[in-house]
Amino acid sequence: MATNIEDQNLKFMHNAFIRSGQGKSNLYTFEVALMGSRTIFTADPENIRAMLATQFNDFGKGQRFRTDWFELMENSIFNIDDDAWHTSRQRLRPLFTRQRVSDLVCFERHIQAMLRTLAGGHAVDMKDILSRFALDVSADFSLGRQVDSLTSKKDDAVFEAFERIRHTQSLIERLGPLNFLVPRRKFRKDLEALNNFMGPSIEKAVSMSDVELAEIDKTDWTMDGHFFTHALASRGTFGIYVMKRCRS
Structure with a gap:
């Protein structure tokens, strides 16, 4: 511990x-x-x-895993087994099989920001840098949000909540049957903060018309300012269900 x-x-x-x-x-x-x-x-x-x-x-994940991770991931694809997992995978798989050059552009932008942070010949905290890189890429790719935590502190509250969630969830997992001893109040406030951060992007995707979503589903969705949330919404009600749990 x-x-x-x-x-x-x-x-x-x-x-x-x-x-x-x-x-x-x-x-x-x-x-x-x-x-x-x-x-x-x-x-x-x-x-x-x-x-x-x-x-x-x-x-499989098993009941204990699903229970311990439910507050964070609910019934997302990473927290289910058997037929439910297979159904989720089949619905999500098309979103990851298309070859999209624009995805590489998104990643490359943040890789360059990370390399600039590493330049200068001074000691750095690689764990902190890689955590910030992961947040920047996932927010950009999934939500179209520019957190830029590698170069700016404007959304550091989001990064700090993200890190506390990771830390607390790790503690919950490692304590197993004794994880009821882990305080959850701050953990739940951080989950709420993360939901509030994602909220505007999610609501925008949900509010798109069927015609707009159908067009996104046919195209390279990141080329025209569309993001993973939009692509999920284009898959129908299941996409919206998963999108609301994309924090996992």
Whole structure:
């Protein structure tokens, strides 16, 4: 718990793999008993490939995961299993199979901003920079919002809420059956702040006419000032449902 509070999770897990893997053929997989439950930790590439690709259907989220992540992700594609997941995937898949050069332009703009931040030969906090980069890209690509947290502090309240949500959710996940001890009041206020930030973009997409949405669905939607929320809305009521949960 102390490592989570100090944001040292990566270092903690790396050391855990090293300690538990000494003398074993597979350094990056170990098993422990936590609160009466069998828990397997792995960073082995073959195991990860099996879970995410070759044996994907054998590894669901499970009820505990869905419960622990529900406040953040609700019933989004990242927090469901089985037929519900398959249906969501089939509806969302067309949005990610088109080749869109404009997507690369969006990413490149923020990559250049990140590189300028790294220039100068001075020490930097890479975790902070990469978190800001992730927020800037996702807000631009999904909502059409220019947060520019890498170069400006104008929306730092959003970034700080984003970071607190990430930190608290990590704590909820790691504490397992004891996560009822984690205070939720600030967490829920931060979720509300994130919803308020996304609200204008979501309402704009929802208010578009069927004709406008149909046109977006036929085109390279980011080329004409349209964004992921618009593309989701063009998929119909399911798109709107997912769009309202795009914070996940």
